[in-house]
Amino acid sequence: MADVDFNIKEEMKKPHLLTGGTFACAGCNPVLGIRLTLIALGRNVIMVNSSGCMTLTATWPFTPYRIPWVHGAIENGGSVAAGILMGLKALKKDKDTHVVVYAGDGATYDIGLQSLSGMIHRREKIIYICYNNCQFANTGHQCTSATEKYARTTTTPPPIGNPLPRKNMAKMMAMGGADYCATACVSFPFDFIRKLRKAAKVEGSVFIDLLSPCEPGWLVKPHETIKSGKLMVESGMWPLYEIEKKKITINHKPEMIPVKEALKIQGRFKHLTEEQIGEIQETVIKEWERITNGRFWEAEEY
């Protein structure tokens, strides 16, 4: 990756800004997402958290964070961050400080959509990262509007699974006025770090949808979380792209392996019939064609 302004040897010398000892599960990808964010953006970050798994990374009196961090409530990541930015501007401390929201997919796609859309609309200089594990993981893996079709969650049990397809949040936010919009995956850390470094230079609102596999939610083994994310990307189920000024750039050309391979590893898709897998495969191919053939902005068929 030529344009990666990232020297891993240099970064390795720096102290951890997120230390270990958290309550997160072994192999937790959302926590890894925070680490990557802090590796990319450095010390000058104020992180806002929306209620979710990542809230419990810090529990009094222990904190793993070496940056200022705040938890408000679940539905207001965007507006707490807007308030912080307002405060920093009033105190003239907003230069070189990145206000970052790290919120789950339930807090972004569903309950927190209002505060996110307000923040995007006002074009506040905030980086909003949605760690997307495709479910409300902290309350025990319930369905959100980021859950894939037919996936098993505790509110959409088999045999049917989730009857609805997921929202395309990155597209929605790009249409809503985000200055920089991207999808990313924890399994592609260099891509994510590059996007964050790019986002840090953007004078405006940034939305990054970060796919972060969840070990107990996706029913994968702890050491397979990275692999399952990689398979999601390589099968075309989670295309990696960035959108600037309504121009979409594909960052990683997937190998388009059969989705069956990607679904096989995840226990939450175990109940799927051949027919359902076929349907998912068809949608993925269609979606990929839309992105590559310049029809990304057209209305999606459901």
Next chain:
Amino acid sequence: MLSKIIKEKDIKNLGKKGIPHAVEKQQLIERANWRTFKPVIDYDKCIKCGMCWLHCPDAAYDFNKEGFPVCNSKVCKGCLLCVEVCPVKCISVEQERGKLHKK
């Protein structure tokens, strides 16, 4: 009885400590007892690429003077992601717990 009853007027003002916040503490919370397996690095094969450090969710990896990664066994939860991502497969797995049951 572990609890005790105090009068309202005897509540002490804890000042700054009464505000819910936390600052850096030297001591990490140990998560060693979460682990069944632990990663063991073969330094002969290691190319110091730092992928284990980059992918560790628990920031367990630091580097020694020679630049080799060292796993902090206090915070490693044994997820073995490092084993998965190592490009030269120099990290092997050692079982720490549950051996008795296996036999």
Next chain:
Amino acid sequence: MIDILDGNACAAWGARRAKVQCVPVFPITPTTEIIETIAAWKADGKFPGEFVVLESEHSAASACLGASMTGARTFSATSSQGLLLMHEMLPIISGCRTPMVLTTVSRCLSAPIGLWPDHNDTLAMRDAGWIMLICETNQEVLDSVIMAYRISENPKILLPVIVNMDGFVHSYTRTEVDVPEQKLVDKFLSHPELEVRLDVKKPMTLGIPAMGLDYMRYRQQLHKAMLDSFDVVDNVQKAWAKVTGRKYEFLDEYKTKDAKAVIVMIGANSTIARSAVDKMRKKGKKVGLLRIRLFRPFPEKQLRKALEKIDNIAVIDQNICPGMGGILYPEVKMALSGCKNVVCNYIQGLGGNFVSEDDYVDILNDVLKAKADDRKWQM
């Protein structure tokens, strides 16, 4: 500077004189004019702070949390349903011990939807851990906003403050108001730096989860700060009296010394009740009025001291807790537990239903005759 201002303008002037730095808001009748006034000042360059209209009251309250956590002085205003939408954030703001001032302009709750004032919205926030000052006059609103910052930012207290006024009766009624000079306010109000705040130079984890006994300890500390704030509020009110001559107390007592019957109430209608008391006094009836200004923390001891020797008490509630009665009534009864007074509850003026001097005369005549506690409605 003597001016003719309405309540909303008074709140805005209070914020301006207090040199508020952040104003995250969302419009709602009858609060809107506060926001419009500050927006106009901002456009003219008279207001140097940050002013942002957010996408809901909930977001406005969330932004207040964020802004005040950085150490900036924060002000917001809302009413009625907006306050209820903020409700989720209010215990979070007080629980995080972030100082700020929120002006609530009382308006009745939906449904049926109404525009006019009663106190159900503000009194619903009584358990949120905010200091609550409920005002009677426009001047008091202005003074209270300025005083509230000194109370709120006291390092021993660090609690947010609600300054309440009544919709329309205050908010759109112009009266003569003395706007204190900037120099005077600057001298009165310093801006102490928050020790616990969001700052990249001093990383701290705020809003941190706490489990079990730790949680209980933090709640206990919140209660403790609330109890400690009695002294602070008292001192601030005395200090304000020293510089402006306008004296405020927890309880505003009017002709209660020798009274046989006393009205206990909150809010703007106290002014009408006052003239009813005068009217009755002219006829030789020994009646008085006690207005509760500091509602949270509840000045239980002071209230008991003021009321224990009075035979008949009429607690007037411009609010209704369905299934229980007035909200103020049980609180006054609690303060008077063990006393032998007759305490009657009168529900009136819900949804801004017009109340006249004669209505209070009726209530006073009624309570003078009362032999036992009773709950009544004045329709």
